[in-house]
Amino acid sequence: MNKRFVGVLTFAFLVAAGASLVLYRVLINRPQSTKAAPVMAQVALASRDLEVGTLLKEDDIKITEWPGAIPAGATTRSQDLVGRGVITAIFAKEPIIESRLAAKGAGGGLAAMIPPGMRAVAVRVNEVVGVAGFVVPGMHVDILISGNSPGSSNAMGTQTQTLLQNIEVLSAGQDFKKDNEGKPIMVQVVNLLVTPVQAEQLSLASSQTSIQLVLRNPMDHEVAKTPGTALHYLFNMSKPVPSQQQNTDLQSQPPRPRAPRPAPPVQVAAPPAPPKEAPFTMEIINGNSKKEQKFTSGQEAK
Numbered sequence: 001m002n003k004r005f006v007g008v009l010t011f012a013f014l015v016a017a018g019a020s021l022v023l024y025r026v027l028i029n030r031p032q033s034t035k036a037a038p039v040m041a042q043v044a045l046a047s048r049d050l051e052v053g054t055l056l057k058e059d060d061i062k063i064t065e066w067p068g069a070i071p072a073g074a075t076t077r078s079q080d081l082v083g084r085g086v087i088t089a090i091f092a093k094e095p096i097i098e099s100r101l102a103a104k105g106a107g108g109g110l111a112a113m114i115p116p117g118m119r120a121v122a123v124r125v126n127e128v129v130g131v132a133g134f135v136v137p138g139m140h141v142d143i144l145i146s147g148n149s150p151g152s153s154n155a156m157g158t159q160t161q162t163l164l165q166n167i168e169v170l171s172a173g174q175d176f177k178k179d180n181e182g183k184p185i186m187v188q189v190v191n192l193l194v195t196p197v198q199a200e201q202l203s204l205a206s207s208q209t210s211i212q213l214v215l216r217n218p219m220d221h222e223v224a225k226t227p228g229t230a231l232h233y234l235f236n237m238s239k240p241v242p243s244q245q246q247n248t249d250l251q252s253q254p255p256r257p258r259a260p261r262p263a264p265p266v267q268v269a270a271p272p273a274p275p276k277e278a279p280f281t282m283e284i285i286n287g288n289s290k291k292e293q294k295f296t297s298g299q300e301a302k
Contacts, residue, residue: 040065042076043095050090055108056081061096073097085112110171110191119199120170120191123206125213133186139169140218141192143202147209157231163205165223166216168193 043066074095085108088100102112173187
C-alpha cells in the first residue's frame with residue numbers, strides 16, 4: 001500500500017477523533033435545563049380507610065397538597081365533609097369526592113345508602129329462603145310468592161309466581177357492606193331496595209304468602225316473562241300451563257248462566273162443537289089429510 005495514502009488516512013482518523021473528543025467535552029459541560037415544578041393544590045384526603053356507612057369526623061379528613069388540578073368533586077375545606085355519611089368505600093390518601101358521600105343531613109349508616117325515591121324493606125328469611133346464606137349485600141334477587149289466589153277454587157292447588165325481579169339486596173342482617181367474594185352469611189332478615197309501589201306489594205306478600213328469594217347474576221338485568229304454575233300442573237305434565245293472564249281471566253269471568261229449559265207445550269182445549277139447530281117443522285093440511293115436513297138449516301123446501 002502507498003505510504004502516502006496510509007499517512008493521509010491516519011491523519012484523517014486523528015482529526016476525527018480529536019473533533020469527537022472536543023464535541024463530547026462541550027456537551028458534558030453544557031448546563032442542564034431545569035424542569036418546571038408541578039402545580040400543587042390543597043385537597044381534602046382520607047386519613048384512613050373509610051368503610052361504607054361511616055360518618056365523617058375531623059380525624060378522618062386531612063388537607064394536603066395534591067399535584068396537578070383538583071379532581072372533579074373534591075373539595076379543599078373539611079367543613080364541607082364533616083358529618084356526612086360514606087356510601088362508597090374510600091381508601092386512605094384518596095380524595096374524598098362528592099359522589100361517594102351522602103347528601104348533607106342524611107347522616108350515616110344504612111339510611112344514607114338509600115337513593116332518592118327508593119325504599120328499604122326488611123324481609124324475614126331462613127336458610128332456604130335466603131339461598132343458603134348467599135344473599136349478601138350487593139346481590140340481586142327475584143322474589144317468588146306461593147299461596148292460594150282469593151276467590152279461586154282449590155282444584156288448582158297452591159300457586160307460585162314471580163312477584164318482583166332484579167331487586168338489589170341492600171343489607172343482610174346487620175351487615176350492609178358489599179362483599180366482592182360473595183361469602184355466605186346466615187341471617188334472619190335481609191333489606192331489599194325497592195320502589196314505594198314494590199314496597200307495598202312486598203309487605204303484603206310477606207304477610208299473606210310464602211316468599212322465596214332466587215339468586216341471579218348482578219349483570220343480568222333482563223325481566224323474564226313467566227306464566228307461573230300451580231300444584232295441579234305438576235301432576236299433569238301433559239297439559240300445557242296457561243299463562244298468568246289466562247288464569248286471571250278465567251278467575252275473573254262470572255259463571256255462565258244456564259240456558260232455561262223450554263217450557264212444555266200448553267195443550268189448548270178444542271172449542272166445543274156448536275149446538276145442532278133443531279129442524280124446522282112445517283105442518284101441511286091438505287083437505288082432510290095433515291102431514292108434517294121437517295127442514296134442516298140451509299135446506300130448501302121442496
